[in-house]
Amino acid sequence: MKAKARLLLIALAAILATALTQPTLAYYTTIGKATNVVTSGDIQLRIHEKTADGSDFPAEGVYIIPGDIVSKQVSVENVCNHPFYLRVKLVSTADSAELSPEECLKMDIDTVNWTLVDGFYYYNRILQPGETTAPLFTQVEIVGSRVDRSHVGSALNLTIHAYAVQSEHNPAGHPWEASGWPAD
Numbered sequence: 001m002k003a004k005a006r007l008l009l010i011a012l013a014a015i016l017a018t019a020l021t022q023p024t025l026a027y028y029t030t031i032g033k034a035t036n037v038v039t040s041g042d043i044q045l046r047i048h049e050k051t052a053d054g055s056d057f058p059a060e061g062v063y064i065i066p067g068d069i070v071s072k073q074v075s076v077e078n079v080c081n082h083p084f085y086l087r088v089k090l091v092s093t094a095d096s097a098e099l100s101p102e103e104c105l106k107m108d109i110d111t112v113n114w115t116l117v118d119g120f121y122y123y124n125r126i127l128q129p130g131e132t133t134a135p136l137f138t139q140v141e142i143v144g145s146r147v148d149r150s151h152v153g154s155a156l157n158l159t160i161h162a163y164a165v166q167s168e169h170n171p172a173g174h175p176w177e178a179s180g181w182p183a184d
Helices: 002-028
Strands: 045-050 069-078 084-094 105-107 114-117 120-123 137-142 156-166
Touching: 045 156, 069 084, 069 156
Parallel strands: none
Antiparallel strands: 045 069, 069 137, 084 120, 084 156, 105 137, 114 120
């Protein structure tokens, strides 16, 4: 009987030890859930298209003849509270299959403040809040050898696309090396 009593006491001690450690294990294995909200910065820019006299470039465009040089100063302004890297893509089109807009339109690109990489012009420095870039170009020449009188009534279009990515916490040796540029 002593053996049975001893076995019973050992079994009770094991049950008691298990019952006492169960809440401790639960305490150390509690699972919680947290929801974190991350808000990204708001980057905004404004493209400026001006003429030599400082007035806005006409939204309806201008009428040209071969050999004309049209005043068009294109710059970009940072209108947000965050500095950013900037790139611009120039897209030229024509409504006539006979015209090659890339050959018909010649811009005087500023290669001191802007660098051409893979079809984009990158502004060579970070654009701070409230700053405006140096003009990417100030005039467009209609190349006379590519456009003649047979193209009267045709239209050449030049569209400016500007893209910006944050420079804060986005270190890059050159603007084109920054992270976050859209694929286009």
